Amino acid sequence: MSTTRAAPASSSRRAAPERGRSGGDDRRLSWRNRLYRFDMRYMPYLMIAPFFLLFVVFGLFPLLFNAVVSLRNYRLDDPTLPYWAGVENFSRLLGDEDFWNALYNTFGIFLLSSVPQLLLALVVAALLNRKLRAQTWWRVGVLLPYVTPIVASTMVFSVFFSRDFGMANWVLGLFGLGGPDDPIDWRADKLHSWIAIATMVNWKWIGYNALLYLAAMQSIPRDVYEAAAIDGAGPWKQLWRITVPMIQPVVLFTVILSTIGGLQLFTEPMLFDPNAQAATGGPNGEWQTIAQLIYKVGWKDLNLGYAAAMSWALFLIILIVAGVNYVVTNRLSGGRK
Amino acid sequence: MTAVAPPRRRPRLVARAPQETPAGLWTYLFLALTMLFAAFPLYWMFVIATSDDQALAKLPPAVVPGDRFLTNVDEVFSLQDVYFAASLVNSVIVATVVTASVLFFCSLAGFAFAKLRFKGSSALMLFVVLTLTVPNQLGIVALYIVMGKLGWNGTLLAVIAPGLVTAFGVFYMRQFIVNTVPDELVESARMDGATTMRVYASIVLPAIRPALAVLGLLTFVATWNDFQWPLITLSGTDFPTSMVAVSDLASGNYVIYRRVLAGAFIATVPLLVMLFIGGRQIVRGIMEGAVKS
Known part of the structure; x- marks a missing residue:
């Protein structure tokens, strides 16, 4: 949790000398600046993205999609049945x-x-x-x-x-x-x-x-x-x-x-x-x-x-x-x- | 610590925590029995894997290995519709790819959650923790349909994809990084102009090597042993994992158990080797997980 305190301090410390140095290499600086800001702001999301993407596609989505399937007639051997089954699968379960x-x-x-x-x-x-x-x-x-x-x-x-x-x-x-x-x-x-x-x-x-x-x-x-x-x-x-x-x-x-x-x-x-x-x-x-x-x-x-x-x-x-x-x-x- | 004074005077009652009390004969005896119980089925698997058909029709049961191991193994590998050799290769591929992916993606995410500041990080971490307890085996029907739409059923992709990341991996990595990587180190590297990925590669990765070993071993073992989902998506193909192949050895009207157990033994050996080499890490991983959860 101490990062919460440390990070803003460092960014202001870092920004100060860059602003003071403004001169001929302005363009290079702003490019580095942009890279830095991208790194600070978006890199964390890029780093957690693979986990969430893969988890949502192959873990969470099947779990939720399961609910849809359970309300359907989904027979591998008979695709001609009506699409929706309503609660039929569940009422059958009880008996x-x-x-x-x-x-x-x-x-x-x-x-x-x-x-x-x-x-x-x-x-x-x-x-x-x-x-x-x-x-x-x-x-x-x-x-x-x-x-x-x-x-x-x-x-x-x-x-x-x-x-x-x-x-x-x-x-x-x-x-x-x-x-x-x-x-x-x-x-x-x-x-x-x-x-x-x-x-x-x-x-x-x-x-x-x-x-x-x-x-x-x-x-x-x-x-x-x-x-x-x-x-x-x-x-x-x-x-x-x-x-x-x-x-x-x-x-x-x-x-x-x-x-x-x-x-x-x-x-x-x-x-x-x-x-x-x-x-x-x-x-x-x-x-x-x-x-x-x-x-x-x-x-x-x-x-x-x-x-x-x-x-x-x-x-x-x-x-x-x-x-x-x-x-x-x-x-x-x-x-x- | 106020209770220290009285016991000193009465040595018979000197209090020791159990872990400081040397184990007596009975403790060793019971532990030896536990070991016997744990190891005997494995040993006996080897006994039958090395025997002929008669060994299973003996009373008292056979307990000494025979000399037919290579014959039995040879039979297992040459069975037409079991694809045993291919199944071992497949299992190595699946377990290796899954383990590498879990280590990389989970340590990346764990690092982000442990040391980086970003909007929504605590909410997203809560989501990870909540999903720890969701048994995703329950989505298996829909997973099969999803894989069907992707055209992956019956291929190794179907087995690999769902294992590529685990919530436990992120959780475990985050805990370890919080505890072992000092904030100051990350900060000073940043001030020297290191990018986030650079910090990950040159500071975080070296520091979390022990945790990578633990998570890697646990993931490899779990992936190698997985049965239900590989059975569903791979059975009937000529591309099984070793667990599916072993179960195929035992199907049919007349099961030859020396073959089944020879196959089972071969599929178990890699894990026994891992336990022998990395046992210390596996023990540590399980025990650390317990205290933190």
């Missing part, structure tokens, strides 16, 4: 069983992934927040899942969660669950497929969120802990009573982030399906998410108008859920009531 099923699945997977994800991230962050040997390598290590393409990891987990010879069933068998005689079919019903997909999401994001929490934890002033130690609070109690309330803004941030990301889940449910191209999320839509349904409606059924309407519905849902989650987390983590 569409596929949509409500996908919404149900999306919420189910979202709950199973976001809650354990953020709680485990807190624990991992608390572990990383000790004085560690080879500190950097532990932090880099928890980012392995973050850099791994979801496409690649989903393929691995798809094999882990196969019914016969799957690693997941084998491990559960060691604990006397399921076992080779009575294997769990992870793709047969909602709950099991949700758990499998949620496991992939958790694997991917725990380390990333842990680093966000760790950053916030390290900026907590140490005298807070001094006071806690006098009160005799152990490490576990310190984590929940002091650390979590102190890093509350970051907790809220991660809740919002995982809401926005979790409700748009696409790659994991797509590729968990051996018949991925159909985008049905299981033979009876056991784990079809909304993002997947939008893809199916738009590019398999070729009904872009309806897919656009669904996108707007999803946008609205994300807004509402993010708002609710914000309020709930704010209360739970000890914020203002």
Whole structure:
């Protein structure tokens, strides 16, 4: 903000000697003057222009144009339909069983992934927040899942969660669950497929969120802990009573982030399906998410108008859920009531 | 600091912030478990990528790499309708162009917002911050139509164009420049007659090198891994990105998983190398982003 004070001072200082020097090289001076004024006045706009141009054309415009498309009959396979559809796409949405099923699945997977994800991230962050040997390598290590393409990891987990010879069933068998005689079919019903997909999401994001929490934890002033130690609070109690309330803004941030990301889940449910191209999320839509349904409606059924309407519905849902989650987390983590 | 006196007398209660407490055995044990959980799927991807078909039909499951890696890789590259080799080249092109563009345009705009005075700058910056939270995946249907009008669907242009700038990039660059480039330095360069672009090139760019590394790594990783939009605009063409090609390996009635995972492994290796080399920067980028937001 100090530029506000500095800039006018410099321009007047700069202009003074130029005015005094007026003589034979008047024309050259005024040319330089003009260049200078152009540089001062318009260069900033030229510098931000590429960002705004590209962002408006490929980011903002599609988002707004989506609203127009959602009010139209936009079928790639049938261009003869009347141009406008009115609110038809939206009223169809309300009675569409596929949509409500996908919404149900999306919420189910979202709950199973976001809650354990953020709680485990807190624990991992608390572990990383000790004085560690080879500190950097532990932090880099928890980012392995973050850099791994979801496409690649989903393929691995798809094999882990196969019914016969799957690693997941084998491990559960060691604990006397399921076992080779009575294997769990992870793709047969909602709950099991949700758990499998949620496991992939958790694997991917725990380390990333842990680093966000760790950053916030390290900026907590140490005298807070001094006071806690006098009160005799152990490490576990310190984590929940002091650390979590102190890093509350970051907790809220991660809740919002995982809401926005979790409700748009696409790659994991797509590729968990051996018949991925159909985008049905299981033979009876056991784990079809909304993002997947939008893809199916738009590019398999070729009904872009309806897919656009669904996108707007999803946008609205994300807004509402993010708002609710914000309020709930704010209360739970000890914020203002 | 008033609480310092009493604990001194009772050493058992000496208060230390967690980050000053040396980690005990249990901490290391739990962290090692976390690492195992994080690394095992990657390791196992390699195990299957190096094995024959029998490896997937074993109990207990195979955990030792086989010796068929080159055979499997060779099969992946020679599959007719997957275009795996081309897909790797395409991914390199897309991720490199997008990263270079994000670094250049976002640092330019970040510099303008951080150090230059112009009408409407704070309103425009507010706009950038607001768009940070808009999930632009939701405009994907209209984006497809826009790309269709431009005739770009099915080409790399369709994948590159939407990634050329990010609001996060501008935001991150602005924060970094505000904090690291002193106003006096910019002012004195200006008094010596340096133009704005000259200030950008000779003062700002050298100062923000660490931030460029961070933003570059994060952008490259995100672009390389992107799946939904490339799938929509590129699938069915002979011009996929590597993520689309890997998903193609897994489509069809009979999926050969040693091939799928060999392809997935190859497409993951560049990112593992980046994490190995630039891990410190990536960690820093994520942690700095957290504190500032």
